[in-house]
Structure formats: C-alpha cells, structure tokens
Amino acid sequence: MSARLPDNERERLAALREYGVLDTPRELAYDDLVKLAASICRVPIAAMTFVDEDRQWFKARIGLDAEQTSRSQSFCAHAILDPASVMEVEDAAVDDRFRTNELVVGSPGIRFYAGAPLLTDDGLALGALCVIDVKPRHLSEEQIEALKALGRQVMALLDLRKSMSHLQIGAVELREALLAAESSHRAKEVFLSNMSHELRTPLNGLIGMADLLSATPLNARQTRYVETMRASGAQLLEVLTGVLQISESGAIEADLVEIPTELPLLARDVVELMRPAAVAKGLALSMTVDAPLHAPVLADQNCLRQVLTNLLGNALKFTEHGSVELRMRHLKTADSTIRVRLEIEDTGIGIPTDRLDAIFDHFVQADDRLSRAYGGSGLGLSISRGIVMRMGGNLSVSSAVGKGSVFSFELDMNLVPQATNLRPCRVLVVEDNEVNTIVITAMLEHKGCVVSHVANGLEAVQILKRERFDMVFMDLQMPVMDGVTATREVRATEPGTEHVPIVAVTASAMEEDEQICRQAGMDGLIRKPISERLIAEALERFVLR
Structure with a gap:
C-alpha cells in the first residue's frame, strides 16, 4: 500500500x-x-x-x-x-x-x-x-x-554542499559583475563599494564567530563543522579580496606598514593555515628557514603573508602528487639590513615556457582549461607580483611541465634590536552592529585589553571627553553620527598632548575611504572581516611604548 x-x-x-x-x-x-x-x-x-x-x-x-x-x-x-x-x-x-x-x-x-x-x-x-x-x-x-x-x-555533507554552492555562485556573480563594470570606471567603484560592504559585514561575523568558537571545547564532529565554516568563509574572502584589491585605483601605491616581525613565526602561521588543504590532497607541506632569519625584522606582515598565502595556495592547487615547500634563505647581512630569498617549490603540473610571463597578468592562468579544472579568478599571481614590487623585490618563476615550479623573490629588510611585547591597554570600540561588536570585543579581551563599547559616533565623542583610552576602533557607517564626523569632533576638542590613536573599521573596499579617514584625523584603517591578526597588528603599531 x-x-x-x-x-x-x-x-x-x-x-x-x-x-x-x-x-x-x-x-x-x-x-x-x-x-x-x-x-x-x-x-x-x-x-x-x-x-x-x-x-x-x-x-x-x-x-x-x-x-x-x-x-x-x-x-x-x-x-x-x-x-x-x-x-x-x-x-x-x-x-x-x-x-x-x-x-x-x-x-x-x-x-x-x-x-x-x-x-x-x-x-x-x-x-x-x-x-x-x-x-x-x-x-x-x-x-x-x-x-x-x-x-x-549524510545531512552534514548535504548542508556543506549547499553552502559551498551558494559561495561558488556568489563568487561567480561577483567576478562577472566586475568584468562588466570595468567599462565604466566610476560605475565599477560604486559597485565595488556596495558589494564589499554587503559581503564583508556578514562575513566578518561568520569568520570571527567561527574563530572564537574554535577556541572553545568542542567534540570531534563540532570541530569538523567549525573548520568547514572557517574554510568556506576563507574561500569566499579570498575571491572577494582578490577581485577588490586588483580593482582598487591606486591599490599598488598604498603605503607599506612595517612592524617588528619574526619571519619563522610568520612562515609557520602561513604553512599551518594551508596545511589542511595539503592533508586533504595527501601532499607533504614543509618549510625551511635559515638560522640568521630568526632575528626580528621590519616587514609589512599583511603584504608578506598575502604573497606567501597566494603562492602556497597556487602550489597546492596545481599539485596532485608529491610535495610543496616554503624556503626562506639568508643571502647576506650588512649593517642593519638583511637580504632574504623566499622560494615556494612544488612538484605540480608545471607551466609551459611560452606562458611564464602571461601568468602574472590580470585574470590569466597558464591554460584556460585550468580555470575550469581547478577554479580560481586568475588574480593571485598578478596581485602577488604587485605587492612584491612595492616591497622592493621582483617575483619570478622557473618551471618545467610535468615536473613542477619554483616561485621566488628577494627582499632587503631592516633588522630591529629585539621583539616588542604588547602591554595591557584600554580600548574603545565604536560599532553599531551587535555581531561585529561581540567579535572584536572578544578578540581584544583575548589580547588582555580592557574594552568599552558605544554604538555610534556621538556617544564616542561624549565618552572620549570624559575618559582616556589608549586606542579607538571606529566603525565608519553608523546611525546618529558616522565615524569620520566623530573623529573630526574628537580631534577638534582633544588637548594637543593627548592624541588617542583612532583606527577606522570598514567593510568598504574604496581606496578613497583611506584618504578621507586620514584627512579626518584617523591613524589607520582595517577592513572587515576582522581577525585576531589584524587586531594584534593594530595594537602593536599604535599602542606599543
């Protein structure tokens, strides 16, 4: 029946x-x-x-x-x-x-x-x-x-399948919209600004909450779910960030922000970030750092980490069997500088000789078939070469089809006497979004900070007149009073000897936003989604004494 x-x-x-x-x-x-x-x-x-x-x-x-x-x-x-x-x-x-x-x-x-x-x-x-x-x-x-x-x-796999499908559709739509918008420069800028804000704001909550959840006691199944959330968010963020960065006018000319950096730790962080991808494909992922490079140097951690992540990600993507290795070589030390050679070698599919130069162009891969087989926007290498050039180096490649590739570049870096440590500090968070407030507050408290919170720019102006803070994280788009206006008010009324560092927090991708923020008196800008690394770098840059 x-x-x-x-x-x-x-x-x-x-x-x-x-x-x-x-x-x-x-x-x-x-x-x-x-x-x-x-x-x-x-x-x-x-x-x-x-x-x-x-x-x-x-x-x-x-x-x-x-x-x-x-x-x-x-x-x-x-x-x-x-x-x-x-x-x-x-x-x-x-x-x-x-x-x-x-x-x-x-x-x-x-x-x-x-x-x-x-x-x-x-x-x-x-x-x-x-x-x-x-x-x-x-x-x-x-x-x-x-x-x-x-x-x-079964249902966990189906839910993951549905989430990944939505992410892939979003990434495809974003790339197609960008290509169409390139016919009008201003139309492109408006589109990117809106798209960035709409995507980065919820993505900030997703990735931030996943990071915080991963630090709590979880069973094995819950851990897998959280790692899936983090990986999916990271995949979407990678595509979003790549498309936005390569499209920002003046992005290549942005100033470097050099802070004390331990190269072995930075390399290890990047390698461990990529290790799940290597394990999933059965690849050996390793790193080698020469002993002299354990001395701290001044480096733009964001830029260096982005280049290494792009190069390692490509190496893992196009390698089916064998290994991927990150090498940091010490070439020479002179006075207060050190020359470093960074190499990423893989045993992947290799690149034809006649395509070695073209792979550094925007939206280009070694073979159009690779985009269908392996995915990707064709932006990672062009972005990486631009960043390396800003740091004073040149990204090059040697390759043999069927044997693998080696991407390398050399940098001169200034040595610093010793690594510095963060001290506890009072931080004011100015943010109207509840999820973002929870995320950034938890990250700051994890760094030992004492955190206060207000929900709009007017409240920030009022509390800064009454209390002293070591630093302010200021959202730009808020009701009552926006972050730029609030910063102008603060700078107009604070005593000349009591300059409080104010860092803008924004989901916008527009290059002009940074200029507007600096003209208003802000000291820096970080873009959503917020991570503990971005928080730590901002604290280290502005609060260290």
Missing part, C-alpha cells in the same frame, strides 16, 4: 529542491557512507534515497541496479512519516503495508528493511538512509544508533 503524504509535504518538497541534490552524478563521499551502512548492518543492499513528488531517487546505492522507483512502491516514503525514529520492517512478506509490494514479490525480493530519515535542521525528512536484506532479520540497538549517526553525516 502507498504511504500517506506527510503533513508538511509542501515544505518538505521545497527543502528538497533547495538542496539541489536530485539527479546529480554519483559522488564518492556518499557512496562510502552507503557502503559503511551496509557493512555495519551486515546486509547486501543499502541506499541513500530522496523522496520526490512521485518517485524515490537514489543518490547512492549498493546492491541495486535501479536509479529510482515509483513513490507508491517506496519503503522510504513510509519511513519519512516518523522523522524521530528508524523504521524497521523485520519481514515485509507478512507486513500488511508491503506484502503485495512489487519490490517484495518481485526483484529484488525485499524481506527486511530499516531506514533512518534524513532530516534538515527544521526537522523536514527529505528521504532516508536505508539498509535492505532478502531474508528476514532485525538490527541490534548498536546498529540502529550507527544508522542514525550515518544519516546525520
């Missing part, structure tokens, strides 16, 4: 459509879960099914040839009626619901069935992860719990 329709059938079907999983090709991750279910339950047949309007469709299956069956014959259509439990049919031949079912009296001759509903966060059952046998039997409690757990893992 056919199963009745669930009471929430309309919402259930809408959710199923939103996941976009129906009629997609087979995927190893889902096949593995089905095989694991069959193995744990010791059955010859298992399937991951989704119950559509008039059919049930198999995303993954073992022991079955059919890709779908009619809904009227579907066991899983019955299983989704009780989302809270596993439906178990010990002998379908004597069960009134199924004894005349074509799948029981005919092929494959189902006698035993157990199905764990696949539930969304809203409790909507999309289908079931089911195990089947051709003879009567029953599952142990341990097997039932394992089947439920595997069903939850």
Whole structure:
C-alpha cells in the first residue's frame, strides 16, 4: 500500500529542491557512507534515497541496479512519516503495508528493511538512509544508533554542499559583475563599494564567530563543522579580496606598514593555515628557514603573508602528487639590513615556457582549461607580483611541465634590536552592529585589553571627553553620527598632548575611504572581516611604548 503524504509535504518538497541534490552524478563521499551502512548492518543492499513528488531517487546505492522507483512502491516514503525514529520492517512478506509490494514479490525480493530519515535542521525528512536484506532479520540497538549517526553525516555533507554552492555562485556573480563594470570606471567603484560592504559585514561575523568558537571545547564532529565554516568563509574572502584589491585605483601605491616581525613565526602561521588543504590532497607541506632569519625584522606582515598565502595556495592547487615547500634563505647581512630569498617549490603540473610571463597578468592562468579544472579568478599571481614590487623585490618563476615550479623573490629588510611585547591597554570600540561588536570585543579581551563599547559616533565623542583610552576602533557607517564626523569632533576638542590613536573599521573596499579617514584625523584603517591578526597588528603599531 502507498504511504500517506506527510503533513508538511509542501515544505518538505521545497527543502528538497533547495538542496539541489536530485539527479546529480554519483559522488564518492556518499557512496562510502552507503557502503559503511551496509557493512555495519551486515546486509547486501543499502541506499541513500530522496523522496520526490512521485518517485524515490537514489543518490547512492549498493546492491541495486535501479536509479529510482515509483513513490507508491517506496519503503522510504513510509519511513519519512516518523522523522524521530528508524523504521524497521523485520519481514515485509507478512507486513500488511508491503506484502503485495512489487519490490517484495518481485526483484529484488525485499524481506527486511530499516531506514533512518534524513532530516534538515527544521526537522523536514527529505528521504532516508536505508539498509535492505532478502531474508528476514532485525538490527541490534548498536546498529540502529550507527544508522542514525550515518544519516546525520549524510545531512552534514548535504548542508556543506549547499553552502559551498551558494559561495561558488556568489563568487561567480561577483567576478562577472566586475568584468562588466570595468567599462565604466566610476560605475565599477560604486559597485565595488556596495558589494564589499554587503559581503564583508556578514562575513566578518561568520569568520570571527567561527574563530572564537574554535577556541572553545568542542567534540570531534563540532570541530569538523567549525573548520568547514572557517574554510568556506576563507574561500569566499579570498575571491572577494582578490577581485577588490586588483580593482582598487591606486591599490599598488598604498603605503607599506612595517612592524617588528619574526619571519619563522610568520612562515609557520602561513604553512599551518594551508596545511589542511595539503592533508586533504595527501601532499607533504614543509618549510625551511635559515638560522640568521630568526632575528626580528621590519616587514609589512599583511603584504608578506598575502604573497606567501597566494603562492602556497597556487602550489597546492596545481599539485596532485608529491610535495610543496616554503624556503626562506639568508643571502647576506650588512649593517642593519638583511637580504632574504623566499622560494615556494612544488612538484605540480608545471607551466609551459611560452606562458611564464602571461601568468602574472590580470585574470590569466597558464591554460584556460585550468580555470575550469581547478577554479580560481586568475588574480593571485598578478596581485602577488604587485605587492612584491612595492616591497622592493621582483617575483619570478622557473618551471618545467610535468615536473613542477619554483616561485621566488628577494627582499632587503631592516633588522630591529629585539621583539616588542604588547602591554595591557584600554580600548574603545565604536560599532553599531551587535555581531561585529561581540567579535572584536572578544578578540581584544583575548589580547588582555580592557574594552568599552558605544554604538555610534556621538556617544564616542561624549565618552572620549570624559575618559582616556589608549586606542579607538571606529566603525565608519553608523546611525546618529558616522565615524569620520566623530573623529573630526574628537580631534577638534582633544588637548594637543593627548592624541588617542583612532583606527577606522570598514567593510568598504574604496581606496578613497583611506584618504578621507586620514584627512579626518584617523591613524589607520582595517577592513572587515576582522581577525585576531589584524587586531594584534593594530595594537602593536599604535599602542606599543
């Protein structure tokens, strides 16, 4: 007999459509879960099914040839009626619901069935992860719990798939919109400003909260979820930042901000950031730093980190087997300077000789087919070469097709006597967005700062007249009074000997914003999404004594 329709059938079907999983090709991750279910339950047949309007469709299956069956014959259509439990049919031949079912009296001759509903966060059952046998039997409690757990893992994969699909659509739309906007310089600037603000503000909350959550006690599954959030956010931020940076007028001429830097620590941070990508592909990722480079130097950490991240990311992306290595070589020391050679070597696919120069152009890859096969916007190398040139070096490459590539550049850096440490300080956060306030406050408190908060520029002006702070983080777009106006008010009324550093915090990508901020009296600007590294660098630059 056919199963009745669930009471929430309309919402259930809408959710199923939103996941976009129906009629997609087979995927190893889902096949593995089905095989694991069959193995744990010791059955010859298992399937991951989704119950559509008039059919049930198999995303993954073992022991079955059919890709779908009619809904009227579907066991899983019955299983989704009780989302809270596993439906178990010990002998379908004597069960009134199924004894005349074509799948029981005919092929494959189902006698035993157990199905764990696949539930969304809203409790909507999309289908079931089911195990089947051709003879009567029953599952142990341990097997039932394992089947439920595997069903939850199926939904975790589906949720990740949906999130990544949204991110990829957003990245494609952003790139296409940028290319279209290049025909009008001003139109491009307006678009970028709006797009940057709209994307960076929620992205700041997403990445910041994920970072904070990762520092709390988590079980293994929660840790995987948090790492997935961080990786997805980082992927979108990489595309967003690359497109915006290469499109900002005057971006290449921006001033370097050099602060005391320990090159081994910076290199280690970048390598560890990229290590999950290496582990996922089974690649060896290593770093070598010559001993003399352990002395602290003055460097723009943002710029150097961005170049190394871009180069290591490319190396890992285009390497399927073997290794990727970051090397920092000491070339010479003279007076108070040191010359450093940085190399990133991989055993990847290599680059044809006639394409070695072209890969540094905007939106260009070594082969157009690579964009389809590996993804990416073709911006990373052009951005990296521009940054290296600003730092006084030249990014070059040597490569052999099928053997790998070496990207390298040399820099002269000033030595500093010793590393400095942050001291505790009072910080005022001026921000109207609650999520951003929570994120930046937690990061500052993690650095030992005492934090106060106000929600608009007028309140900031008033509190700065009454109290003294070591530093102010000032959002630009706020109700009542914006950050630029508030800064002008503060500078107009503060005593000449009590200059408080004010750093703008903005989701905008416009180069002109930095000029406006400096003209208003601000000391610096950092762009959302905020990270603990950006907070630490701002504190180190403006608060160290």
